Structure formats: C-alpha cells, structure tokens
Amino acid sequence: MSTTAGVAAKPLTRGGPRRDRFGGLVEGWLRGHTLLIYLFLYIPIVVVVVFSFNATNRRVTDWQGFSLRWYESVLSDTVVQGALLNSLIVATSTAIIATIFGTMAALGLQRAPRWFRTPFEALTFISIIVPEIVIALSTLVFFSSAFDVLNPLLDLRLRLGFQTIIAAHALFNISLVMLLVRARLSGMDRTHVEASYDLFATPWRTFRQITFPQLMPAIVAGGLLSFTFSFDDYVITTFVSGAGSTTLPLYVFGTIRKGVTPATNAVAAVMLLITLSVLLVGQFLVWRNARRAGQRGGQASVAGMIAEQSG
Amino acid sequence: MATLARAASVHPVPPRRSFRAGLLTAVLLLPASLWYLVLLVAPLAIVVVMSFGTPSRIGGFDPVFSLDNYSQAFERSTPFVTSLVMAVAGTALCLFTALPLAYFIATRAGRRKSLLIVLLIVPFWTSFLIRTYAWLTILGPDGLGGFIGDLIGDPAFRILGTPAAVLLGLVYGYLPLMVFPIYVTMERMDRGLVEASKDLGAGRLATFRQITLPITLPGLITGSILVFIPLMGEYVIPAILGYGRVFLVGNQLVLQFLEARNWPEGAARAVVLILIMLVSVTFYVWFSNRGRKGREVSVL
Structure with a gap:
C-alpha cells in the first residue's frame, strides 16, 4: 500500500502536463500546515514536562533553574501515592477484564448466528458512540438504584468504589478490544487454519498454535489501550467512584481548581510518562511481532489498526 | 465481510x-x-424511565409519568444551544484543519506515513485531562493571553474562560478523530484518477474538487460524526479552559447529578442530548448523501 502510494504521488509534485504556477506554493503550504498541526499537538505535552522541572516556588512560568524537587515532594506525598496506586489497580483490572472478555466476544461472534450478531453489533456501536458523560451518569443511576434494591434485600453492603469504576470502564474497553480483534480476525489468512485441520489438529490445538498467535498483536494493542483509557479517565470515574477510590485524574482535576503549580505539573508529567511508556511498549511489541511474521509495519501497528477501525 | x-x-x-x-x-x-x-x-x-419521574429523596425518584422535567429542559435550554453552537463550530474547524493534514499524510508523506499516523495516535491516547490542563499555562496570563494583552495594551485581556479557549481545547482534543477516517479514504483512493484528471487538463483545484473531495466524502462524514458526538457531551474542556463560564450540557449534567442531586431533571436532559445527537447525525448523513448521488455515479 504505502510503496505504491509513494511512487504514484511523485508525478503529482512535478505538476503534470499543465504546469501550474501555484504548485510550489501549495506544496509549501501543505508542508507548513502539517508541521504546525504537529507542533500544536505536542507543545502542550512539552510545556507540562518542562515546567515540572522548574525550581521556582512562585509562578510556574518563572524559570528558576532545573530541579527535581517537585517530583520529590509529589512522590513522597501519601495522597498522591494513594491516588497513583488506585489508578494502577483500576487500570490493570480493567485491562485484564476487557482483554479477556473482548477477545472471547470477538471469537464467539464469528460463530454466532445472525439473529444474535446484529443486535450485539448494534450494542457495541452504541457503547462506543454514546458520549462518555451519558454512560457515566446512567451507570451511576443504575448502580445506586441496584444497590438500593439489593442491599436491604440480600443484606449486602455494596457501594460505589473500585468495583463500580472497573465495571464501568470495562464496558467501553470490551467493545474496543473486540473491534480490534475482529478486524484482525477478518484480515487473517485462513490457509494456515485449513492446513492445520487437514493435518488433523484438534480445534483447540489449531486455535492455540495458529489463530491465537495471529491475533496476538490486536489483543496486546487492545489491552494496552484499555489500560491507558482507564488510567486517564476522568468523567466516568468521577461519577461512579466512592470514598477511598480517588484515582490520579480525580486528584489532578481537584488540584487544577487551585491553579497551576509546578507540583501539579510534576504529577501530570508522571501520568504522561506512564501512559506514553505503555503506548510505546505496545507499539514496539506489535512492530516486533509484525517483523517476525514478515509483514510490513503500516497495517500491523497499533495506529494502523485504529485508523482502519475508524475508517 | x-x-x-x-x-x-x-x-x-x-x-x-x-x-x-x-x-x-x-x-x-x-x-x-x-x-x-x-x-x-x-x-x-432506567435513565429514560427516571426522566419521566419526580425527585423524591437525595438521588432517588418516584416513578410517575410527568413531563415536567422535559419542560424544564426546554425552558432553560441555553446550555443546549451553547453546546450545539460549540460542537458545530468545533467540528467545522476540525474538518478544515484535518483535510490538508490527511491529504499531506496520504499523498506526500511517502515512507514516513505510518510514523506520522503514530505521532497522531500517541497524543490522542495520552492523558486527555493533562493535555487540556497544559493549555492553562500556554493560554494563561503568563503565556499567550498576557502576551496578546500586552500587545493590544489591554491588561484585562483574557483567553481562558472564553468560548475561544474552549473551542481551541475542543479542536485540540478531537482533531485526530477527524484525521483518521479522512486519511483512510484518501489512502485507498485510486491515484490514477488524479493523474487522469490532470492529463485531461484539469487544474490542481478542479482535480481536488472533482476527484479527491467526492471520493473522500465518506471519510469526511464519518469524521464529522466521530467529532460532533463527543463535542456535544464534552465536560472536561469547558470545565478547565472555560472556568465553567462557558457552560455546556456536560457541565449542567455534572451539576445536576453530582451537586444539585436532581436526578430526574438531569435524566431528562440526558435523553434530550441523545435525541439531539441522533437527529443531527441522521440529518447530516441524509444531507451529505443527497448532494452526492449524482457525482457518485460519474466517479464509479
């Protein structure tokens, strides 16, 4: 795909039979526009990270030299430690649940009859397209109604907390993993599966040795994206969290109200570091897997899969 | 399939x-x-049922059939209007920003194509909250806001807390969602069509308008829907960059569910929000397809 496009694009830049005088201008504008957009996307990230190293006691932008003091003060703060731990618990659990159930659903859907598949796909679509805030408030309404009924009836003490956050986060992420794995399944080369059956392998063995390794990049990508989604989520978490389950985004949102400080920048930079490294590790794993399988990078990257999905 | x-x-x-x-x-x-x-x-x-009910105790509701919550939602409809205006403006801005970018990546980037896409994805999946928060420094009195204020000699000049700041945040947050689908349709486009058009003497603009744009239209529509829907329900960006002064539906839902605790009224607003989104998306798809039929035939 990418090589043919690269070759075909060349004659365009030379202008074709009718030379247009604005060719160079348009090319320059396209280039400049692209550069500006990437700056627009990355400058905020750079700003947060740079000013988190500021030694200043006063205004954030008042540069007083490089220092790690805010990281020391923030990371030794027990409130931040607690929030970080909570976030990691929530994100890890969400990622595990979403990856397992999403992959299962993608595999099951292949075998499901049409009467089941159509409404199921509709629900997947709804779970992804409905704005987060609607999911958040309806989940809160649901949990509190359910607890009102169940707690006195069964003598339980269910309340909002980790379990409700994880359950709510998993909804979107199960759909996400399922879509990624399904895309992979439908693009998969069936000949290996057929060969495996021809060689009298059992369905389970075929799955373990042929299907599963081919699905691995999608599963890994789905898991890591679920982790970052859950780790960063504010809206759903703020609705369904309870006492003692404050996550890092909730903590940061609370401190933002008191204004921008180098300390908040340091917490923010830690959050960025965690999500970025998770994404980069995922990208690396998927690339390595693709290279081993002898595919080209484009479609096999996490990015490629998402771009395919939204297209 | x-x-x-x-x-x-x-x-x-x-x-x-x-x-x-x-x-x-x-x-x-x-x-x-x-x-x-x-x-x-x-x-x-439950939300739909609740929207017809009346509030009882904190957070609860009595399941009766009343349309009071809906009439409340229509009487005080300013947040809906603000949201709609911001969402339409934000979607349009994303569209015009994404189009040249997607075009560049799909036709000019060559081997760097997948790198550029990865560079778009990474911030998109990285701490939405933190990236929004970063604009507080950039646009604040010590940043761009103060700079422009000095330039025009108005010390009271502010960017934060204005619709402009919120709009910028919206475009910043959701631009990649517009770029991906446009990029995918452009990437799949048969490049021979463009060359044929040029061979037949069409200029750059005519080729873009008659070949590239019609083929990319499904991507533009998908992208617009993907951006418009979350913009309608956005809460974090107006809360942070708008100081809550730019009051969207999302802000009001948070207020009603988490602070005022009038859930039935909030539920009615949530239902109205979903209906607005359904209607506008359906209309948009219908409208875009209507103008498309004639040209589609000639392209295929």
Whole structure:
C-alpha cells in the first residue's frame, strides 16, 4: 500500500502536463500546515514536562533553574501515592477484564448466528458512540438504584468504589478490544487454519498454535489501550467512584481548581510518562511481532489498526 | 465481510452444529453480553424511565409519568444551544484543519506515513485531562493571553474562560478523530484518477474538487460524526479552559447529578442530548448523501 502510494504521488509534485504556477506554493503550504498541526499537538505535552522541572516556588512560568524537587515532594506525598496506586489497580483490572472478555466476544461472534450478531453489533456501536458523560451518569443511576434494591434485600453492603469504576470502564474497553480483534480476525489468512485441520489438529490445538498467535498483536494493542483509557479517565470515574477510590485524574482535576503549580505539573508529567511508556511498549511489541511474521509495519501497528477501525 | 463468509464456506471441517459447539459460542459471548445488558441497556432504560419521574429523596425518584422535567429542559435550554453552537463550530474547524493534514499524510508523506499516523495516535491516547490542563499555562496570563494583552495594551485581556479557549481545547482534543477516517479514504483512493484528471487538463483545484473531495466524502462524514458526538457531551474542556463560564450540557449534567442531586431533571436532559445527537447525525448523513448521488455515479 504505502510503496505504491509513494511512487504514484511523485508525478503529482512535478505538476503534470499543465504546469501550474501555484504548485510550489501549495506544496509549501501543505508542508507548513502539517508541521504546525504537529507542533500544536505536542507543545502542550512539552510545556507540562518542562515546567515540572522548574525550581521556582512562585509562578510556574518563572524559570528558576532545573530541579527535581517537585517530583520529590509529589512522590513522597501519601495522597498522591494513594491516588497513583488506585489508578494502577483500576487500570490493570480493567485491562485484564476487557482483554479477556473482548477477545472471547470477538471469537464467539464469528460463530454466532445472525439473529444474535446484529443486535450485539448494534450494542457495541452504541457503547462506543454514546458520549462518555451519558454512560457515566446512567451507570451511576443504575448502580445506586441496584444497590438500593439489593442491599436491604440480600443484606449486602455494596457501594460505589473500585468495583463500580472497573465495571464501568470495562464496558467501553470490551467493545474496543473486540473491534480490534475482529478486524484482525477478518484480515487473517485462513490457509494456515485449513492446513492445520487437514493435518488433523484438534480445534483447540489449531486455535492455540495458529489463530491465537495471529491475533496476538490486536489483543496486546487492545489491552494496552484499555489500560491507558482507564488510567486517564476522568468523567466516568468521577461519577461512579466512592470514598477511598480517588484515582490520579480525580486528584489532578481537584488540584487544577487551585491553579497551576509546578507540583501539579510534576504529577501530570508522571501520568504522561506512564501512559506514553505503555503506548510505546505496545507499539514496539506489535512492530516486533509484525517483523517476525514478515509483514510490513503500516497495517500491523497499533495506529494502523485504529485508523482502519475508524475508517 | 464477504471474504470472511467465503473463507468460512470452503472451510475443510465445517463447524459442526453440535450441542458442544453451541455451548462454546454461548460461553464465549456470555461475559460481553452480560456487560452490555447490565451496564448499557439497563442503565439507559432506567435513565429514560427516571426522566419521566419526580425527585423524591437525595438521588432517588418516584416513578410517575410527568413531563415536567422535559419542560424544564426546554425552558432553560441555553446550555443546549451553547453546546450545539460549540460542537458545530468545533467540528467545522476540525474538518478544515484535518483535510490538508490527511491529504499531506496520504499523498506526500511517502515512507514516513505510518510514523506520522503514530505521532497522531500517541497524543490522542495520552492523558486527555493533562493535555487540556497544559493549555492553562500556554493560554494563561503568563503565556499567550498576557502576551496578546500586552500587545493590544489591554491588561484585562483574557483567553481562558472564553468560548475561544474552549473551542481551541475542543479542536485540540478531537482533531485526530477527524484525521483518521479522512486519511483512510484518501489512502485507498485510486491515484490514477488524479493523474487522469490532470492529463485531461484539469487544474490542481478542479482535480481536488472533482476527484479527491467526492471520493473522500465518506471519510469526511464519518469524521464529522466521530467529532460532533463527543463535542456535544464534552465536560472536561469547558470545565478547565472555560472556568465553567462557558457552560455546556456536560457541565449542567455534572451539576445536576453530582451537586444539585436532581436526578430526574438531569435524566431528562440526558435523553434530550441523545435525541439531539441522533437527529443531527441522521440529518447530516441524509444531507451529505443527497448532494452526492449524482457525482457518485460519474466517479464509479
């Protein structure tokens, strides 16, 4: 795909039979526009990270030299430690649940009859397209109604907390993993599966040795994206969290109200570091897997899969 | 999909429709189905029922049939109007920003194509909250806001807390969602068409307008929907960059559910929000397809 496009694009830049005088201008504008957009996307990230190293006691932008003091003060703060731990618990659990159930659903859907598949796909679509805030408030309404009924009836003490956050986060992420794995399944080369059956392998063995390794990049990508989604989520978490389950985004949102400080920048930079490294590790794993399988990078990257999905 | 069906039909061992096979399918699908039913269908259903009820105690409701909550929502409809205006403006800005960018990546980037896409994805999946928060420094009195204020000699000049700041945040947050689908349609486009157009003497603009744009239209529509829907329900950006002064539906829903605790009224607004989105998306798709039919035939 990418090589043919690269070759075909060349004659365009030379202008074709009718030379247009604005060719160079348009090319320059396209280039400049692209550069500006990437700056627009990355400058905020750079700003947060740079000013988190500021030694200043006063205004954030008042540069007083490089220092790690805010990281020391923030990371030794027990409130931040607690929030970080909570976030990691929530994100890890969400990622595990979403990856397992999403992959299962993608595999099951292949075998499901049409009467089941159509409404199921509709629900997947709804779970992804409905704005987060609607999911958040309806989940809160649901949990509190359910607890009102169940707690006195069964003598339980269910309340909002980790379990409700994880359950709510998993909804979107199960759909996400399922879509990624399904895309992979439908693009998969069936000949290996057929060969495996021809060689009298059992369905389970075929799955373990042929299907599963081919699905691995999608599963890994789905898991890591679920982790970052859950780790960063504010809206759903703020609705369904309870006492003692404050996550890092909730903590940061609370401190933002008191204004921008180098300390908040340091917490923010830690959050960025965690999500970025998770994404980069995922990208690396998927690339390595693709290279081993002898595919080209484009479609096999996490990015490629998402771009395919939204297209 | 078609290839998948064909591949399945030549499967050497046709999946036996045995009881065990059916059981396995059911087990595979059970957890996800449970999640959808319990955490998607049931909650949305309760919200719809609640929207017709009246508030009882804190957070609760009495299930009667009353339209009071809806008449309240229409009487005080300013947040809806603000949201709609911001969402339309934000979607349009994303569209015009994304189009040249996607075009560049799809036709000019060559081997750096996948790198550029990865560079778009990475910030998109990285701490939405933090990236929004970063603009407080950039636009604040010590940043761009103060700079422009000095330039025009108005010390009271502010960017933060204005619709402009919120709009910038919206475009910043959701631009990649517009770029991906446009990029995918452009990438799949038959480049021969462009060359044919140029060979026939069409200029750069005519080629873009008559070939590239019509082919990319499905991507533009998908992108617009993907951006418009979350913009309508956005809460974090107006809360942070608008100081809550730019008051969107999202802000009001948070207020009613988490602070005022008038859930039935909030539920009615949530239902109205969903209806507005459904209607506008349907209209948009219908409108874009209507103008498209004639040209589609000539392209294919």
